[in-house]
Structure formats: structure tokens, C-alpha cells
Amino acid sequence: MLKIENLQASIDDKSILKGLGLEVKSGEVHAIMGPNGAGKSTLANIIAGKDDYEVTAGSIELNGQDISELSPEERAHEGIFLSFQYPVEIPGVSVTNFIKTAINQTRKAKGLEDMPAKDMLKMIREKSELLEIDRKFLSRSLNEGFSGGEKKRNEIFQMAMLEPKLAILDETDSGLDIDALRIVASGVNKLKSKDNAVIVITHYQRLLDYIVPDFVHVLHDGKIVKSGDASLALELEAKGYDWIKQELV
Amino acid sequence: MDSVSVATTFKKTLGEKGIIFMPISEAIQEHPELVRKYLGTVVPTTDNFYAALNSAVFSDGSFCYIPKGVKCPMELSTYFRINEGGTGQFERTLVVADAGSYVSYLEGCTAPSRDENQLHAAVVELIAMDDAEIKYSTVQNWYPGNKEGKGGVYNFVTKRGLCEKNAKISWTQVETGSAVTWKYPSCVLKGDNSVGEFYSIAVTNNYQQADTGTKMIHLGNNTKSTIISKGISAGQSQNSYRGLVQVSSRAENARNFSQCDSLLMGNACGAHTFPYLEVKNKSAQIEHEATTSKIGEDQLFYCNQRGIDTEKAIALIVNGFSKEVLNKLPMEFAVEAQKLLEISLEGSVG
Numbered sequence: 001m002l003k004i005e006n007l008q009a010s011i012d013d014k015s016i017l018k019g020l021g022l023e024v025k026s027g028e029v030h031a032i033m034g035p036n037g038a039g040k041s042t043l044a045n046i047i048a049g050k051d052d053y054e055v056t057a058g059s060i061e062l063n064g065q066d067i068s069e070l071s072p073e074e075r076a077h078e079g080i081f082l083s084f085q086y087p088v089e090i091p092g093v094s095v096t097n098f099i100k101t102a103i104n105q106t107r108k109a110k111g112l113e114d115m116p117a118k119d120m121l122k123m124i125r126e127k128s129e130l131l132e133i134d135r136k137f138l139s140r141s142l143n144e145g146f147s148g149g150e151k152k153r154n155e156i157f158q159m160a161m162l163e164p165k166l167a168i169l170d171e172t173d174s175g176l177d178i179d180a181l182r183i184v185a186s187g188v189n190k191l192k193s194k195d196n197a198v199i200v201i202t203h204y205q206r207l208l209d210y211i212v213p214d215f216v217h218v219l220h221d222g223k224i225v226k227s228g229d230a231s232l233a234l235e236l237e238a239k240g241y242d243w244i245k246q247e248l249v
Numbered sequence: 250m251d252s253v254s255v256a257t258t259f260k261k262t263l264g265e266k267g268i269i270f271m272p273i274s275e276a277i278q279e280h281p282e283l284v285r286k287y288l289g290t291v292v293p294t295t296d297n298f299y300a301a302l303n304s305a306v307f308s309d310g311s312f313c314y315i316p317k318g319v320k321c322p323m324e325l326s327t328y329f330r331i332n333e334g335g336t337g338q339f340e341r342t343l344v345v346a347d348a349g350s351y352v353s354y355l356e357g358c359t360a361p362s363r364d365e366n367q368l369h370a371a372v373v374e375l376i377a378m379d380d381a382e383i384k385y386s387t388v389q390n391w392y393p394g395n396k397e398g399k400g401g402v403y404n405f406v407t408k409r410g411l412c413e414k415n416a417k418i419s420w421t422q423v424e425t426g427s428a429v430t431w432k433y434p435s436c437v438l439k440g441d442n443s444v445g446e447f448y449s450i451a452v453t454n455n456y457q458q459a460d461t462g463t464k465m466i467h468l469g470n471n472t473k474s475t476i477i478s479k480g481i482s483a484g485q486s487q488n489s490y491r492g493l494v495q496v497s498s499r500a501e502n503a504r505n506f507s508q509c510d511s512l513l514m515g516n517a518c519g520a521h522t523f524p525y526l527e528v529k530n531k532s533a534q535i536e537h538e539a540t541t542s543k544i545g546e547d548q549l550f551y552c553n554q555r556g557i558d559t560e561k562a563i564a565l566i567v568n569g570f571s572k573e574v575l576n577k578l579p580m581e582f583a584v585e586a587q588k589l590l591e592i593s594l595e596g597s598v599g
Contacts, residue, residue, distance in 0.1 A: 048554050072553035072554050073556050073559075077556050089548075090552075093568075098565070101561070106556040158555065
């Protein structure tokens with residue numbers, strides 16, 4: 001599904017990704033771990049199409065198609081979803097209104113009519129139950145005054161509504177207590193299928209107890225330096241990131 | 250001079266209720282005593298230069314009289330269209346709601362694009378007698394000038410309402426046009442327990458300048474005023490809110506709530522707030538809140554990532570920002586105003 005080769009990228013003339021390679025197939029869950037500043041969020045934002053970054057070399061392909069020329073909304077229409085680390089507030093726009101707009105804009109891009117109101121309501125009800133989100137919540141302004149846990153649950157609610165092919169979860173576990181973590185992870189697990197894929201970006205092993213990865217990659221100094229299965233995450237937790245740095249020396 | 254009012258009403262239904270609604274030129278012929286009684290009582294000829302100009306040369310406008318106890322069964326609307334280039338538009342509107350009556354009045358303004366400037370110096374006087382209520386809504390889309398700031402209408406309007414006992418006047422406006430706007434729909438809260446409200450969205454783009462707001466003059470006892478002003482600036486425009494809340498020394502127990510929010514799009518535009526408070530009575534309760542925000546790139550990227558393109562994202566955000574005021578407009582007007590907001594901000598992304 002996703003194929004990244006030799007990706008090099010910088011921001012403000014500072015080189016962040018220095019030749020990153022990654023391949024994610026349908027049905028797989030990949031975890032990307034690494035210390036602060038390694039480039040994890042940069043990678044997530046570049047796949048999503050944020051134009052602050054300059055891609056200087058390499059390629060990103062989604063289902064065999066080069067997406068480097070596509071705008072962020074076009075990439076979203078192709079099925080890419082990014083759960084933000086710090087979801088932004090949009091005052092005056094309710095959660096419901098926002099997700100309705102997002103769904104209908106994507107349908108419009110595919111030449112479809114707006115989703116009928118009845119179906120939309122049914123879907124909203126189903127997915128909000130999945131994430132144990134109270135109905136009253138849906139009429140609040142997007143992310144305004146939300147706690148950390150509420151913001152992340154709302155991100156996964158949007159993921160459930162948009163049904164992406166490739167979901168990138170950028171530090172979804174940061175700021176979450178155990179209960180919120182459990183609900184979010186359970187939501188993600190229910191959405192997993194053989195037709196989609198998930199990239200989980202995290203510092204900590206904890207989330208990976210709930211969302212069990214098929215592959216774990218360590219990102220260090222702009223490159224993926226080590227890959228393994230779920231047990232690699234446990235090893236990292238025991239030995240720390242310094243162990244990786246020493247291994248490379 | 251050129252005022253062409255195109256009245257859209259149902260004359261028969263109104264006639265049955267004794268409601269008078271006609272061009273002011275006709276009213277002067279058919280109901281001279283009524284017009285003479287009220288014209289110029291709220292905005293005298295000496296009020297300001299543009300009011301004086303208007304008083305001397307006004308060509309048309311609307312006259313509306315609602316008899317005692319009558320609730321006008323439909324929204325009354327007129328549309329003003331400036332047709333000639335290089336002209337001044339001087340309409341004069343007078344709405345009188347007699348004791349216990351109610352009327353909702355809509356004013357929509359458009360002008361085709363022109364290279365030269367045109368002047369719109371209108372005067373609107375509202376009189377709400379005891380226990381009466383007047384709702385006055387305006388959607389203004391005069392030609393704002395082109396992208397380089399050439400041409401456009403100069404919109405200098407004097408609008409004022411007088412409230413007697415227990416009366417209420419609400420001004421709701423959506424201003425998206427004009428090259429330069431000076432406009433302060435105001436309420437004189439003369440009667441005890443009277444209420445004045447001002448709800449406004451003012452949009453400026455390219456090189457437009459808007460200086461708009463309201464004056465709430467508290468004279469009677471237990472009077473209340475509410476001001477909600479939303480300013481949206483884009484391009485190289487300047488958007489200012491200028492409001493006065495005045496409580497006279499004999500006005501006991503006056504209450505005011507003001508909220509002025511500015512939304513900036515881009516780095517070259519300006520938003521300014523000039524609240525004036527002249528409170529001469531210790532029992533008054535005045536509250537003022539103001540916020541300034543900018544449509545951030547992060548917000549736009551968040552929307553983009555969810556499949557919403559930037560133009561649509563801006564429309565979504567602006568709509569959320571303006572909702573409180575849009576909700577005060579009669580439904581059909583609100584829909585039109587929403588579309589107008591989107592159109593007036595087209596091409597403002599940079």
C-alpha cells in the first residue's frame with residue numbers, strides 16, 4: 001500500500017529525513033519509534049502533504065501511485081488519514097458539522113452525491129458508540145475546551161467516520177490516561193481490516209500492548225535504522241534508545 | 250440622484266391591517282400628517298454633514314407605519330440598487346411602530362461594479378412607541394472596488410432608533426461591500442425598560458475600509474443593550490469596530506453586554522476595536538469582551554487533511570465565527586448572507 005524510498009526532507013534548510021525507506025502492506029500494523037527529534041512527526045506530516053517541508057529526494061507511493069504532487073486534501077481523498085498529535089481548535093464549527101463536511105467533500109471529489117442525512121446520522125451514532133463518545137459532545141465546537149483524552153478520542157472518531165485506507169497515528173497515546181488509552185486502542189483495533197493499514201508513531205511501548213504491531217521500526221537521525229517484530233519494542237523499553245545509538249557506532 | 254426602491258410586499262394583506270408601507274415619496278403625498286409628525290425627529294437635519302445632505306436631496310426610500318397593537322404578519326423588504334455611475338444615492342427610510350406593535354424589516358443593498366466611486370448617504374429613522382418592537386436587518390453588498398482598490402461605493406449611513414417605554418429595537422447587519430463604510434446604527438433607549446440590540450458581521454477584503462459599530466444611549470431606567478460585533482478582515486483591508494455605550498446620570502440600573510470579535514486572514518490586514526464607555530450612573534452594569542484570532546495555517550491544514558480544500562475550510566471557519574449573528578437574521582436572509590460571506594472572501598487565501 002505505502003512505499004517510501006530514500007526519502008530526504010528538510011525544513012528551513014535543516015535536514016530532518018536523510019534517506020528513509022519504509023514499506024507497508026494492506027492489513028499490516030507498523031510501529032515507528034524513536035527518540036525526540038528523530039523525525040517521526042516530520043514523516044507523518046510529509047506523508048499527509050504538509051507543505052512546510054521540502055522533499056529533496058526520494059519518493060512516496062500509495063498503491064503504486066506517486067503522491068508527491070498531490071495536495072493534502074487530494075491525499076485525504078486517496079484514503080490517507082493523520083491523527084494529529086496536537087489537534088487544533090476550530091471555534092464555532094461543531095464536531096458533527098465538521099465531519100459531515102469532510103465526508104461530503106470526499107464524496108464530491110469522487111463524483112458522488114452528499115451522503116443522505118439519515119445514513120449520516122446512523123453512521124455518527126454507530127461510530128460515537130464505538131468510541132464511547134456522548135451525543136452531547138458532538139455539538140460542541142471542534143476540540144474547543146476538550147481534554148487531551150477527548151481530543152484523541154475525537155481523532156479516532158473521525159478516523160472511524162472517514163474509513164481511511166492508511167491511517168497514521170501520531171503519538172496518539174501522549175496525554176492519555178489508562179482508560180482513554182484503552183478506548184482509543186479498542187477503537188483502532190475494531191477499524192483494522194485486511195484492506196487497510198495503520199502506522200503507529202509512539203515513544204512508548206504502552207500503546208503497543210493494546211495495538212499490537214506486525215512490524216516495529218526505529219527512527220534515528222532521519223533514517224530507519226532497525227526493524228523487527230513486536231518484541232523489538234519490548235527490547236527498546238528495557239534497554240532504552242541509547243542502546244540503538246550504540247549498536248550503530 | 251437615483252433611488253429606485255423595488256418594494257416587494259403584499260399590499261392587500263397589509264392594507265387590511267392598516268399597515269402603511271410605501272415609497273416615502275408616495276407617503277408624503279398620501280399621509281403627509283404622519284410623515285411630518287415623525288420625519289427628522291430621530292435624525293435631525295443638523296445631525297451630521299451626510300444627514301444634512303440627505304435631508305436636502307433625498308429622493309426616495311420607504312415609509313412604514315404599523316398601527317397600535319398590530320403584529321405585521323410578514324417580513325417587509327425593499328431592495329435598493331444604485332443604477333447610475335458617479336451618482337449619489339440618498340434614500341430616506343422611516344419606520345414607525347405604534348404602541349404594542351411589531352415589525353421585521355429587511356433591507357438589501359447591491360450595486361453593479363463601476364470604476365468611479367459612488368456615494369450612498371442614507372438615513373434610517375426607527376421609532377418604537379411603548380411596548381412596540383422593530384427588527385431591522387440589512388445585508389449590504391455594494392461594489393467594494395476592484396482588487397487594486399479602484400472604484401467602489403462610499404457607504405456613509407446614519408441609522409438611529411428611538412425606544413419609548415418597554416420598547417425594543419434590534420439592528421442586524423451583514424456588511425460585505427463598499428469601498429469605505431461609516432455606519433453606526435444606534436438606539437436611544439429613552440423609555441424605561443427599553444432594549445437595544447446590535448448584531449453585526451462586517452467583512453473587508455482587498456483595500457476596503459470599514460469603520461462601523463453602534464451607539465447605545467441609555468436614558469430611561471432599567472434599560473438594556475446588547476452588542477455583538479464580528480469583524481472579518483482579509484487582503485490589505487482595515488476593519489474597525491467603533492462603539493459607544495452611554496449611560497446618562499439619571500438612567501438607573503442600565504445594563505450592557507458587548508462582545509467584539511475579530512478574525513484576521515493573512516498578515517496584511519488590520520482589525521481595530523474602539524469601545525467608548527461614558528457611564529455617568531453608578532448603578533450601571535457594563536460588560537465588554539473582545540477576542541482577536543487569525544485563521545491559522547494549522548487550522549487549514551487540519552481541514553485539508555480531512556479532505557476539505559482551503560476555500561471550503563475558510564468558509565467553514567468563517568461561518569462558525571459568524572454563526573451567532575447569522576442566527577439573528579430571518580431565515581432566507583441568513584442563507585443569502587452566508588453565501589455572500591463565502592463569495593466576498595474568495596481569493597483571500599495567500
